[in-house]
Amino acid sequence: MEFSQLLLLCLPVAVLWVLAAADVVAPAKNSGCPNTSWCGDVEVPYPYALDKECAIHSGFHLNCSTVGGTSMLLYTDAEVTKISVKENKAWLKTPISRQCYNQSTKRMTYNDTWVNTTGTPFVGSADDNKVTVLGCSNGYKGNPYIVGGCTDIDECQDNVTYPCAGICKNMPGASMGLVVLVVAITCAYSILERRRLHGIKQKYFRQHGGLLLFQEMKSQQGVPFKMFSEEEVQEATDRFTEQRVIGQGGHGKVYKGVLKSNEEVAVKRCMTIDEQQKKEFGKEMLILSQINHRNIVKLLGCCLEVEVPMLVYEFVPNGTLFHLIHGNHRRHISLDTRVRVALESAEALAYLHSCASPPIVRGDVKSPNILLNDKSDVYSFGVVLLELLTRRRPFNLKGPEHEKSLSMVFLEAMKENKLEDIIDDGIKKDENLEFLDEIAELAKQCLEMCGADRPSMKEVADKLGSLRKIDLLVGMLCWDHVTNWAVA
Template sequence: MMTDSYVIGCSSTCDNKGGNLTPKNGSCSGAGCCQVNVPKSLQYYQGYFNEGYNTTEIWRSSPCSYMAVIEANEFHFSTTYLKSTVFYDKYNGTAPVVYDWAISTETCTEAKRNMTSYACVSDNSVCIDNLTNGYGYRCKCSNGYEGNPYVKDGCKDIDECLNNVTYPCMGICTNTLGNFTCSCHQGNYMMNGVCVPNKKLGFGLVPAVVGASVAFVVLVITIMCAYLIKERRKLQHIKQHYFRQHGGLLLFEEMKSQQGVAFKIYSHEELQEATNMFNEQHILGQGGHGTVYKGILKGNMEVAVKRCMTINEQQKKEFGKEMLILSQINHKNIVKLLGCCLEVEVPMLVYEFIPNGTLFDLIHGNYGHQITLATRLRIAHESAEALTYLHSCASPPILHGDIKSSNILLDKNLIAKVSDFGASILAPTDESQFVTLVQGTCGYLDPEYMQLCQLTDKSDVYSFGVVLVELLTCQKAFNLNAPEHEKSLSMRFLNALKDNKLGDILDGQIKNSENMPFLEEIAELANQCLEMSGVNRPSMKQVADNLDRLRKVMQHPWAEQNSEELESLLGDSSMVISRGTSTGNFSIERKGVMELDSGR
């Protein structure tokens, strides 16, 4: 709001004692009349005669004393105004003025922030800043419209074709919203706003030009169609080449011969449509082997589509064979491979979609510290069961090669699902079998594998041991920002065991007197998995069995009783539990065949 205030005034006199103040027509400079300019942007004024005003000596001859605000161009002083009511009669008691006005004191930009009070409510209206006074705004109808911009639908389209003077058109006028077009009748053309007959161009020239233009357009379209057909055929040949190169024909024939194989070969177009052309917003995760996208196939089936990054020549030849073997994996704790796409340079894999993220997210996310020991132990056991199936039940055995917490997915019930076989290989039985170069992930890699470049089932055991430590500590497997000797979680864990400081590294949410016997037992199991030499590590089956037995002990009411009571309760059944005197750890070994409730 404007706060400027002014005091202005002028002085006039009718005293002509000196002979220099004779009133003159058209002059208002102090002799009988004076004037002063009123500043712009005033919102209020008050006029008054000051205390020096005195008409004692002239009131008989000049009884008219008045002041008025009036437009400067409308006022021309006349000496007759001094001794009569001519001025008053001329304007009928009023005076012509020009008011400047604006909507509020806001600019257009400020006013638009509050649309409830914004005055330009009509469609096709625009806001104009009041530049004359430097504050406020006004509204007007957009070009091509007229009316009242301050009411809804107040701005109406101008029919320019009805006013040929303001909007000249020497041809066919066609009104459009906010504008108009002017065209010529057939046989004429527009030149400088005037329609001119075609014959002035020369007989036969226009048809020739039109004919040549049509022929050119047809030629261009023909060439483009031929090019597109050629490129489409070329693309089909490339797709067929990749399909054969990746063993697609072998895979297709094997699928036909093996009835009941739930595996599909997808086209590139299907997966593009499912992932919205592999849009970045569909990315579920990225790793060293490729990028995983969420896709929705026809029928609203949710899937995870993995685009692998690279593949070597040997892999290309045996890819179809490996896909057929991996497609037959059927385990409740392994993500199901639904199909693949072979008609691209690097094949794509299609997995079932698991909705609840990864174990990494659960451990290291905002809610990671709310996981109970029982839940952690169950997830570890389910993951171990999955790896046991790959190592011992698949034919031929399969080595995962990249076990880590981010490759263990969790469904809506937090059931573990081992995923990402991008690094998997079939366990070799002879030199001709399919072998893949495995990269692995820093912090989880088997040190023996890095030395000998030979991946074994015990490499997966080592990586699983790191996952166990993650579950116990809620710390990441590798921390680049930590000091050199503390970057590796497995090294810190082993040093803590060696110095009898296990409690210092355990997650505080699960570390209590009730859980400590089980935590020590799990830590000892992780310690065995992290043995430098693979031959000293347990098999995944042994790991799974130990985790299963620990779960059974935790879930029974006699879990908190002393070892003598436990042994008397179990008798000659499935296990004997004894407590060592030096470390207080439980030592569990299988004795019988009696089955206990697993608590699944």
């Protein structure tokens, strides 16, 4: 019974010949020769041809023979089943090559039917020609079809086939040494690469003050501050996938993460860090973690073994003040809710400025991120008050020049006694106007151009607290349930 297999031939040389022939011969093929011929169901495109005079080279001449009433395209004695000029390949059918062990004669029998491509523009395709080999592994001999049939070859007994210039010592399997060597090299590379990465992480850890932080944590027993590894943070955030982003600013991105303990956290991945602050960074984070205020987001830990440190905070699920004021779903916000948000934020900031040791100083103030520093922060807090009063954005770049800045619009309205024109309609009632004037006056003080003329954050918080307690609010404001706000 005759078995067949597909043999693929690559044509890299043929492509070069076609290009070279085009430079010296015009036209590329003899006039009168067809672009394509057919042999049965097989297409024969140029540069192949059934006519020797039409082929670009004698090696591309194919025969179309009739066998048993069926047309068959032949290359030498092999059947061609397909030709692709685009892929530079031709598919040939040849009988299967065999190499078998004869138990009676104890010899191997061969039947090699490989197509001879010597002197032709073809080479065998190493990518497409796949063969299955059955037999004993290199370095072994015997019958592979029975258990224990393959036995070790003693290379020391055959100096002709296995020459050895030194002292010969037989090892199990001639190729086992190579396998062991490859495995050993792979393992060694893996270990060295792991050590290299560990060294880089340790370098960053030291640069960011990790050793100082570790010593401080050791001296302060029971500090609930954790140093996270890079792997822990990556696993918590699904390797910082964009679907996890919950905030973005000029200093970095904030991702929602879930620790192995199922605790939800917010991971801040900073973009840069001040070179002068690197050594003290870890120690400063420990100080920040000890801040305990109900309206300040708790810092749980940090990761220092990366180029730019990452901070891990508790997760606050209710979004930001910016989303409440300017979000797409503009639900009603009562005046009392707005005053309470302003008061509790001011109390948190006053705590950072006055009660924290040392005082916490920062200058990135906006409704999505209410964490401020001293007198310069008072100005920015005044802008937040305006957002609460007017429900307008701090900047309107698409508007007229005189309306682009909310603070400038507000100060102009105060100057012309037209405050009512910019107050949000949701809180603009006759009985609220006197109270709104008080809030507006406080915002105006916060917006003083000279920092020395602005009140402190504690004075702002005290003023808001007293305003909220006055009898003017009783009976006029409806207390609605809103989850406590946190300073992020």
